[in-house]
Amino acid sequence: MYKNQEVLDYTVSSKDAPADQYTWPKEGDYVIPDWVYTSQSVYDREVERIFKGKTWNFVALEAEIPSPGDYKRSYVGPIPVVVTRAEDGSIHVFENRCAHRGAEFCRTPMGNAREFVCPYHQWSYDLKGNLQGIPFKRGVNKQGGMPRDFRNEDHGLLKLRVTTRHGVVFASYSSEVEPIEEYLTPEILKDFDVVFPGKPLKILGYYKNELPCNWKMYHENLKDPYHATLLHSFLVVFGLLVAGNESAMIADPVHYRHGTMASAKKDDKYASVSPETKKEMRSFHDGLRLLDDRFLDFVKEFDSPWSVTMQTIWPNLVVQREMNTLGVRHIVPNGPHSLLMIWTMFGYEDDTPEMVRHRLRQGNLMGPAGFLGLEDNEAMKFVQEGVRRSSTDLNIVKLDADNIGTSNSLISEAAIRGMYRYYRSVMGF
Amino acid sequence: MDEPPMDTAMTTLQINGYVPSRLDPRRAAELRPEVEHFNIEYCAVLDSGQVEDWPRFFTEDCIYRITARENAQLGLPVGLVYAEGRMMLQDRAVAIARTQMFAPRTMVHILGPARVLAEEGTDILAQCNFILLQTLVEGPTTLHLAGTYYDRLRRTAEGLLLQERQVIYESSIIANDLVYPV
Numbered sequence: 001m002y003k004n005q006e007v008l009d010y011t012v013s014s015k016d017a018p019a020d021q022y023t024w025p026k027e028g029d030y031v032i033p034d035w036v037y038t039s040q041s042v043y044d045r046e047v048e049r050i051f052k053g054k055t056w057n058f059v060a061l062e063a064e065i066p067s068p069g070d071y072k073r074s075y076v077g078p079i080p081v082v083v084t085r086a087e088d089g090s091i092h093v094f095e096n097r098c099a100h101r102g103a104e105f106c107r108t109p110m111g112n113a114r115e116f117v118c119p120y121h122q123w124s125y126d127l128k129g130n131l132q133g134i135p136f137k138r139g140v141n142k143q144g145g146m147p148r149d150f151r152n153e154d155h156g157l158l159k160l161r162v163t164t165r166h167g168v169v170f171a172s173y174s175s176e177v178e179p180i181e182e183y184l185t186p187e188i189l190k191d192f193d194v195v196f197p198g199k200p201l202k203i204l205g206y207y208k209n210e211l212p213c214n215w216k217m218y219h220e221n222l223k224d225p226y227h228a229t230l231l232h233s234f235l236v237v238f239g240l241l242v243a244g245n246e247s248a249m250i251a252d253p254v255h256y257r258h259g260t261m262a263s264a265k266k267d268d269k270y271a272s273v274s275p276e277t278k279k280e281m282r283s284f285h286d287g288l289r290l291l292d293d294r295f296l297d298f299v300k301e302f303d304s305p306w307s308v309t310m311q312t313i314w315p316n317l318v319v320q321r322e323m324n325t326l327g328v329r330h331i332v333p334n335g336p337h338s339l340l341m342i343w344t345m346f347g348y349e350d351d352t353p354e355m356v357r358h359r360l361r362q363g364n365l366m367g368p369a370g371f372l373g374l375e376d377n378e379a380m381k382f383v384q385e386g387v388r389r390s391s392t393d394l395n396i397v398k399l400d401a402d403n404i405g406t407s408n409s410l411i412s413e414a415a416i417r418g419m420y421r422y423y424r425s426v427m428g429f
Numbered sequence: 430m431d432e433p434p435m436d437t438a439m440t441t442l443q444i445n446g447y448v449p450s451r452l453d454p455r456r457a458a459e460l461r462p463e464v465e466h467f468n469i470e471y472c473a474v475l476d477s478g479q480v481e482d483w484p485r486f487f488t489e490d491c492i493y494r495i496t497a498r499e500n501a502q503l504g505l506p507v508g509l510v511y512a513e514g515r516m517m518l519q520d521r522a523v524a525i526a527r528t529q530m531f532a533p534r535t536m537v538h539i540l541g542p543a544r545v546l547a548e549e550g551t552d553i554l555a556q557c558n559f560i561l562l563q564t565l566v567e568g569p570t571t572l573h574l575a576g577t578y579y580d581r582l583r584r585t586a587e588g589l590l591l592q593e594r595q596v597i598y599e600s601s602i603i604a605n606d607l608v609y610p611v
Binding site for chain 1: 437439495496497499500503505506507508509510511512513514516517519520521523524527528529530531532567601602603604605606607608
């Protein structure tokens with residue numbers, strides 16, 4: 001893997017100090033200090049206060065575990081969990097750690113089981129995570145075994161709270177977190193429910209990659225509409241997204257932690273670009289055309305003004321609707337300098353075979369080899385390397401400076417500023 | 430000729446499990462150098478960075494897909510790259526060569542021997558294991574992907590061409606991204 005193959009693999013010590021030694025720079029909302037991306041101690045606090053805090057973490061789609069006994073390995077933050085469907089149809093999430101000696105007992109990505117048996121000493125658990133059986137609990141020949149007062153019910157797997165919204169499964173360590181609808185807010189639910197209207201999903205497959213960058217950068221990248229017309233030369237070269245397109249960056253109005261980056265494609269496949277816009281975009285080429293542009297067809301299957309919505313659901317989910325390519329991206333933080341990204345691509349059960357093929361063709365835009373996806377990954381790697389090893393230590397987020405949260409302009413960092421205002425309140429910075 | 434039907438995993442080939450060769454060993458030995466020559470040239474083009482020259486190894490209405498073993502095992506159709514027809518490959522090649530932003534890198538394919546499984550009319554069914562090494566600026570050379578080509582090669586007026594290539598990789602987690610074709 002990537003992380004252990006780095007050559008220049010170190011962080012300057014000033015950027016890897018204990019979290020309680022840091023104070024936020026005086027410029028407040030308008031800067032982000034490098035140490036939020038590089039300090040192990042800050043990362044550890046994030047796991048405690050964010051991923052294990054008052055949040056709902058994405059863990060699975062119900063379509064992945066449709067039948068009783070179905071299970072899937074997953075993560076809450078960096079913590080390995082198992083998602084199951086019990087005999088009564090209820091969904092359960094528990095840590096993938098045997099209560100006895102800590103073995104990560106579930107090794108298969110997904111499957112169907114009647115119980116989980118830890119291979120080490122064969123302690124067994126039911127589909128709800130309750131401890132069922134311990135071999136030789138009473139010893140052999142009246143010798144050994146557990147103490148008389150050992151109660152199985154005190155030694156189950158660590159269970160999380162579970163909720164669902166239209167087939168999307170979330171888990172939480174918090175007993176105080178609000179109901180999922182309130183958590184997401186109506187402004188975010190609106191576009192979430194476009195992708196997840198409650199009709200059955202059809203899983204089309206998975207991508208998995210490791211991004212050598214801090215997990216927050218992935219949120220920021222999708223709260224940063226500024227980069228889309230500049231970095232993504234494919235969009236620009238083929239005139240698919242230009243600074244003049246109708247678009248919005250919507251932040252949840254309560255905490256600014258969730259976001260929807262939205263744009264509406266013009267009916268023409270190739271946009272016309274005004275000379276002054278063109279001047280600002282170095283990579284624009286007039287006249288470059290695709291030989292086979294079927295994959296840019298947009299089948300209007302949704303009741304929404306937007307052709308593209310990229311939703312960041314705090315703290316670990318991205319919901320992708322890039323025209324007809326649908327997917328969720330599960331962010332698994334992996335230390336301050338790395339994240340694991342698990343992509344689940346899907347359509348709907350009632351898709352025609354031709355619609356499935358259209359979604360697959362359009363899938364070339366996204367994912368670790370996608371025309372857009374790979375550029376994001378490259379850019380975020382560059383940023384992580386930059387912040388780890390450089391001698392300066394501030395990032396500037398001043399675009400659209402009078403605004404925070406939602407913005408009507410693509411040339412804005414208002415949503416990133418909003419996210420960090422919330423982050424600082426949770427993290428105590 | 431009539432195309433063999435695509436199954437729901439978007440392939441006409443069996444991309445999982447052991448498929449015994451249906452050929453007489455002497456016939457397989459006769460075809461192997463031809464298939465290997467094809468694969469070596471294919472990889473030489475990619476390793477030299479001439480990505481825009483890569484689509485010429487495919488037929489007009491080819492299928493090309495790169496996907497993880499996990500998807501192949503579950504019969505799931507998604508592709509890291511999924512292309513129907515040489516035109517889509519050409520678009521990808523042009524996009525990579527002329528428009529995409531990524532750190533400079535070189536790639537080296539190491540091929541195993543070709544397995545020749547069957548002849549079906551003008552088609553040859555073959556497989557080949559590969560290792561793909563990647564080198565970034567000031568980075569070590571890393572094992573980027575390991576996997577198997579599952580191929581349907583077709584004899585045409587232009588010589589042997591790929592009617593279908595399924596690139597199934599074992600590496601479950603891609604290091605950041607996959608820029609060039611495999």
